[in-house]
Amino acid sequence: MKIAFFSCHPYEQSFLEAANANHRHQLTFLSQSLSPETAPLAAGHQAICVFVNDQLNTPTLQTLANLGIRLVALRCTGYNQVDILAAQQLGVRILRVPTYSPHSVAEHAVALLLALNRKTHLAYQRTKRNNFTLDGLMGFDLYGKRVGLIGTGKIGTAFARIMLGFGCHVLAYDKVRSAVLQQLGVEYLPLNELLAEADILSLHCPLTSETHHIIDASALARMKPGAYLINTSRGGLLDTPAVLAAIHSGKLGALGVDVYELEDNFFFSDWSEKELPDLDLNVLTHLPNVIVTSHQGFFTREAMQQIANTTLNNLTYVEQQHLPEDCVVVG
Numbered sequence: 001m002k003i004a005f006f007s008c009h010p011y012e013q014s015f016l017e018a019a020n021a022n023h024r025h026q027l028t029f030l031s032q033s034l035s036p037e038t039a040p041l042a043a044g045h046q047a048i049c050v051f052v053n054d055q056l057n058t059p060t061l062q063t064l065a066n067l068g069i070r071l072v073a074l075r076c077t078g079y080n081q082v083d084i085l086a087a088q089q090l091g092v093r094i095l096r097v098p099t100y101s102p103h104s105v106a107e108h109a110v111a112l113l114l115a116l117n118r119k120t121h122l123a124y125q126r127t128k129r130n131n132f133t134l135d136g137l138m139g140f141d142l143y144g145k146r147v148g149l150i151g152t153g154k155i156g157t158a159f160a161r162i163m164l165g166f167g168c169h170v171l172a173y174d175k176v177r178s179a180v181l182q183q184l185g186v187e188y189l190p191l192n193e194l195l196a197e198a199d200i201l202s203l204h205c206p207l208t209s210e211t212h213h214i215i216d217a218s219a220l221a222r223m224k225p226g227a228y229l230i231n232t233s234r235g236g237l238l239d240t241p242a243v244l245a246a247i248h249s250g251k252l253g254a255l256g257v258d259v260y261e262l263e264d265n266f267f268f269s270d271w272s273e274k275e276l277p278d279l280d281l282n283v284l285t286h287l288p289n290v291i292v293t294s295h296q297g298f299f300t301r302e303a304m305q306q307i308a309n310t311t312l313n314n315l316t317y318v319e320q321q322h323l324p325e326d327c328v329v330v331g
Contacts, residue, residue, distance in 0.1 A: 001315055002026040003073070004042045006034040007051040009268065012075075012304070019308035023316050033264070039063035047071035047318075049311060052078065052295065053264035056094070058086040065090040071318060073311050076298075078234060079329045080207040087330040094329035095318070097310045099154055101303035105258075106158035108297035109202050109232045112256030116228060116291055117142070143167040148198030150191070150214065151205030151233065152178045159202055160186055171198055174205070195222040200230070207234035217242040226253035232297045235261035240280050247287060254289040258297045267294040 005016065008029040020027055028045065032038045034054035040063065042048045048069060050056065056072065061083060064072070074082075074096040087094050115121050118139040126133070147163045149156050152174040160170050160181055170186045172178075173194045182188070189197070201223065205211050215229065216239040223229075229252055231238055240261055246252040260267065262278060276282045285292050298307070310327070317323040 001047055001319060002028070002045040003047045003049055003315060004028045004030055004045040005049045005075075006030050006032060006038070006041075007054050007268070008049075012308070015304045015308040016312070019305075019312045023312045025312065025315060034060060036060050036063055040067070042069055043067050045069065047073060047315060049073040049075055049315075052076045052081065053267065054081065055264070056082040056087065058083050061086045061090050061092050065092055071095070071315070073314055074329070075307050075311050078206055080234060080236070082329060084330060093318070093331060095314045095323070095327050096329050097307050097314075098324075098326040100298065100306040100310065101300060102154035102158040104300040104303040105155045105232050105297040106162060106204075108258060108293070109159055109204075109230050109256075110162050112230055112232070112258065112291055112293070113142075113200060113202070113228065116254040116256050116289065121291060122288060144169070145199040146171060146197055148194045148201045149173070149186075150194070150201070150203050152176075152181055152186070153204065155232075156202075156204035157181060159204060160184070168200075191219075192222055195219055196224070198227060199224060200228045202230040203233045203237050205233060205237070207236045212236050213239040213242075215239065215243065217245070220246045220251060223251070225251060228252070228254045228256070230256045232258040235259040235263055240284075244280060244283060247290065255284070255287075256291045257284070258293045259295055260284075260292070263295060 003025050005027060008031065013029055016027060030041055032041060034050050036059040039060050042064060050072060070091055071093050077097055077099065079094065079096055082094055119137040123137055143166060145168050147168045147170050149160055149172045152160065152172050157178060163170050164184055171194050172181065172186050172188050173191045177188050214237050220242055243255060247255055260281060266278065266281065284290050314323065314327050
């Protein structure tokens, strides 16, 4: 099968080529992101493969369908970037990676929390200037703190286990409760109660119409003064202006984000020599109690290997007509 990989960076190619050794597909690597304008680059291929910020909207899907492409493989788990109805109407099959390494994202969320709490990023900047003072670097013990989770799927479960290891009291909100987590002592609460009780709130739910801006001004008003907020899921879960207002007022003590609602315009690109036109993102990256990373939570060797293997397996499974159901977004 001839497959065009959009938004493909050099660090991905080695993993994809290694995974393809068992399949022998013909791979074309494109640095361009997928859009209605770039979709014609897929001409002559039987399938395309895209990443988290490639937009599979109606015009893009229509262009692909006009090229005879009826198969799209996502190199990610979430599919909020896909116009599901348009794909169904056009007969474009959408596949995904249902899971790779939940530990990679969960551990990154913990890294953001630890850095913010113990001011590691600020201490690093100081000692680079030979400043070894401790003023302004005081943190708190995680032991005994109340950590709230919104979403207890595989990543949320991995994060909960780590927090339990720190001796935290873990609270959770999810429509589907995990019996395993309950056995480990995780307490499920209604969302409003969770917001009010959590010293630290970490988001691990998918972005849907229901969860869009789940953390807005109203939710922030219910949170404890000085609470920490971590988001390694999807940027659209946060109402960014409301979050910025909460940081400026002191309502939020700190913010760690690996995702941003408008990240597809900036993440995975070098803007160091250009002026950043997004004022909110520019403010976030310069606040001392905020850490922004550019959607790197998934970025471990183990996760990259799993993503590459599952992606190539999915495409081969289509040829062999025995695709696992959990890989299918649109069949």
